[in-house]
Amino acid sequence: MSEAATRPSVNSGALLASLDPLLRAWLPRQRWFAGKGRPISVLEPVAVTELLPAGSPSGLLHLLVRTRRPMAPAQDIAAEGRAAERATDCYQLLIGVRRTLPPHLAPALIGHVTEGPLAGFTVYEALHDPRLMALFLERLRMPGRHGVLRFERDPGTDIPSGLAARVLAAEQSNSSVVYGDTFILKLFRRVMPGVNPDLELPLRLAERGCARVPAPAAWFHAHPAGGASPADEAYGLGVVQPYLAGADDGWELALRMIGKGEDFTGEARAIGRATAEVHRELAAALPTVTLGRAQVELIADGMAERLTSAARAVPALRPFAPALLTAYEALADLGGEGQSWTAQRVHGDLHLGQCLRSPDGGWSLIDFEGEPARPLAERRLPQPTARDVAGMLRSFDYAAYSAELRAPGWAKDCRAAYCVGYADVAGRDPRTDPVLLRAHETDKAVYEVLYEARHRPDWLPVPLAAVRRLAGNGSADDDH
Incomplete structure (x- = not known):
């Protein structure tokens, strides 16, 4: 292996010190940065790797930086839970380095460095630079080491060289770059030691031959503690998968069809079948567990605690809290009477936006990372499949509310x-286990109330309408 491929990290402390004031101003403005509204009190390097030297026409730096922020106010902790309590996060950055920035890269500007090793240079978000991202794909095509970084790929998948790169504008908790309408790189932004389920689960599903989930073609991770550190201490950083060119996002498709007055129930049934197929393959690929009385009580108690915190933070939720609590009590009671459930690995954050319909009409599921705000270990725990089902049921409710054209009964029918589609594959309809499904739907609606109250107050009526129904009769039927 060449010296360039194994070159150690640059002087990370000095380099990050020169970038510190720029990153403190730039990071909080990014959509994927947690803890908005609270300043960064400490910015420190975890690992800095020079992928292309700054003396090149365009330098490229890979950074893992740890940020520390003041603890959130008590009311924010009540509103956001553990995510707000955690004042320390590690972020992955790809930073371009140039003497001068051409006009087409002006929106990617981070700032001009005035001191330290990069004094006189301009630094910017490298994902917006097609040349740098094309070079980064070349690095991903070659398994091996580069400093603390480790690159791996599926030997059975051909990744051509020379694919044009373009960054996707719709960033959420991560960032994505499309290569030639053939592959897509998902770059994890907030990272932590351990196996990321967005790589783990698609790899296991690919081994099973599951065509519902794009199979990883290449991926990379970091071992800041050294090459000998075990997998559970490595930081999962990103994955390259086939790009489903021409695919329709389930959310956008639903809104378009509502707007045209077209029936979506056929698509909803197909998504149900796809969900059940993925659940079946995950249960075959990874261990399942039985949830007995003690485990069910823990689940119900956790739901009740989240409800209590939410009601403290959102006054509009308080009148419904006693009735909602009965959903969790009913679940605990069934567990106490000896009923058990099977838990397995699930998607963890399933909604219409995580479903893609290909031009041939087939549906795929993507983004298996789970809820990024939750600890990684928690996201990798087996869960009842009702958690994914509840997420999709709530998503239909959101789509009905979001559409410009009112469609009475649309969400209920979907x-x-x-x-029904789920039952076509699984052999059982999720609605035949109403206590389990109601508990998970209620938990999801409570989470939505917290989120909307904090981030999108105008959307608060959506989950509150579901809360009203769930508190009133235990069903999720609506009149959208």
Whole structure:
């Protein structure tokens, strides 16, 4: 292996010190940065790797930086839970380095460095630079080491060289770059030691031959503690998968079809079948567990605690809290009477936006990372499949509310069709376990109330309408 491929990290302390004031101003403005509204009190390097030297026409730096922020106010902790309590996060950055920035890269500007090793240079978000990202794909095509970084790929998948790169504008908790409408790189932004389920689960599903989930073609991770550190101490950083060119995002498709007055129940049923197929393959690929009385009580108690915190933070939720609590009590009671459930690995954050319909009409599921705000270990725990089902049922409700054209009964019909499609494959309709499903739907709606109250107050009526129904009769039927 060449010296360039194994070159150690640059002087990370000095380099980060020169970038410190720029990153403190730039990071909080990014959509994927947690803890908005609270300043960064400490910025420190975890690892800095020079992928291209600054003396090149365009330098490229890979950074893992740890930020520390003041603890959140008590009311924010109540509103956001553990995510707000955690004042320390590690972020992955790809930074371009140039003497001068051409006009087409002006929106990617981070700032001009005035001191330290990069004094006189301009630094910017490298994902917006097609040349740098094309070179980064070349690095991903070659398995091996580069400083603390480790690159791996599926030997059975051909990744051509010379694919044009373009960054996707719709960033959420991560960032994505498309290569020639053939592959897509998902770059994890907030990272932590351990196996990221967005790589783990698609790899296991690929081994099973599951065509519902794009199979990883290449991926990379970091071992800041050294090459001998075990997998559970490595930081998962990103994955390259086939790009489903021409695919329709389930959320956008649903809104378009509502707007045209077209029936979506056929698609909802197909998504239900796809969900059940993925659940079946995950259960075959990874261990399942039985949830007995003690485990069910823990689940119900956790749901009740989240409800209590939410009601403290959102006054509009308080009148419904006693009735909502009965959903969790009913679940605990069934567990106490000896009923058990099977738990397995699931998607963890399933909604219409995580479903893609290919031009041939087939549906795929993507983004298996789970809820990024939750600890990684928690996201990798086996869960009842009702968690994913509840997420999809709530997503239909959101789509009905979001559409410009009112469609009475749309969400109710789609929820029913989705459950029928699920039963087509699984052999059982999720609605035949109403206590488990109601508990998970209620937990999801409570989470939505917290989120909307904090981030999108105008959307608060959506989960509150579901809360009203769930508190009133235990069903999720609506009149959208």
